[in-house]
Amino acid sequence: MSYKLKIALNVNSESFEADVEPRMLASDFLRDELGLTGTHVGCEHGACGTCTIILNGVSVRSCLLLAVQLDEANIETVEGLGTTREMHRIQHAFREHHALQCGFCTPGFLITVREILDTLPLRNDKEIREALSGNICRCTGYDHIVKAVRTLVNERDKRLNS
């Protein structure tokens, strides 16, 4: 039953066309077919969060999505956030606060933070921790990640109030 279907999609404002086997996961497609290896693959069953991407404006697990389901979609991956020379403000905050050690989980955290800064009030650290609970980090103990997000939330609220 091995056959391929044609998909057309937009990733980080660039158009792509590809032929994919129906069983190919979106995470494998981004990494192996498009070479966008910033999206990491950890547990492959939706538990760890490192493969999180933005699908049509909202964060999703790319390991719980098929590549064929990306047809006609707009995707944003961590590569779309910023570059080494021009980092996104979220990436800056993570660097400033040492919010990563090995960095394996970081792409998923960055994408999750991108969404929750826009959608949740994040009034205190408890709310930040709850919002980040779908992403697992085995190095930092989360404190520095929470500090980075707290800084970003404070900046956001200052901007909104000014």
Added chain:
Amino acid sequence: MKPAAFEYLRPKTLADALAALDHEDAKIIAGGQSLLPMMNFRLVQPERLVDINQIEQLNQIEKTDTGIRIGALVRHAEAARSSLLAEHFPIIAKAMVHVAHVAIRNRGTVAGSMCHADPSAEWPLLVTLLDGEIEILGNSGTRSAKPFEFFLAPLVTEIEETEILTAIHLPLIANPCRMAFDEIAQRAGDFAAVAVGTLVCVEGNIFSEIRLCLGGVFDTPVRAFAFENALIGQPASVESIEAALPLVLKDLEPNDDIHASAAYRLSLVSALARRVLFDTIDEMM
């Protein structure tokens, strides 16, 4: 961990979806937040996958003559944001906070949660508590099922493989009623060890209707009928609730598993039942 090969169909209409299900081993995918992990583990290996995500008419939350109809493909995050649901069933947004995590709530659907039928899941509990009806489309037309008919066992429902869950209907609740929901899980977003929802109605300072529904303690969500019946007609007070509360545990025999022991589950049931019932009382008094 990759899914086994399958044939992929993406119908744009319900008629085409029904036709696609006419196959000896077809499976519907909605949000895929339970099905794809099982396919990645190869616990499930359908020969044909029928993706219903392109069927736009399944996306709606709308008011009907008798209540609210929530389409199969409504995502948990959309239900949590819906102003129509916030107006009539604020309990839904309260419960959605407990459904997994942000990214899963963005993708997972009402119908997926209903059909997956995890005994700890929020939607099966809510639909049972709110006495909803499940709308099911098959080749001979649309039928409806009540939750106690629909849920048969953990991960087992009575829906046929050739049928599609198209919506759930929640009948409107009369005004002097309040609803509350809470659950305890080991970590934020994990499956609940115990989840509890309640609906409390007071007329003339008397409990005129009480519903208490428990998740995570049996094969399916269960109503605490003995407790409910004891409390209906009693004065609307904390004392009445406390007096009837031991009846919540009547006939309950929850399982031991890696998430919680049976004894711990029973103590959670008591604590959470008291908490949600008092929440509704606080709102009313």
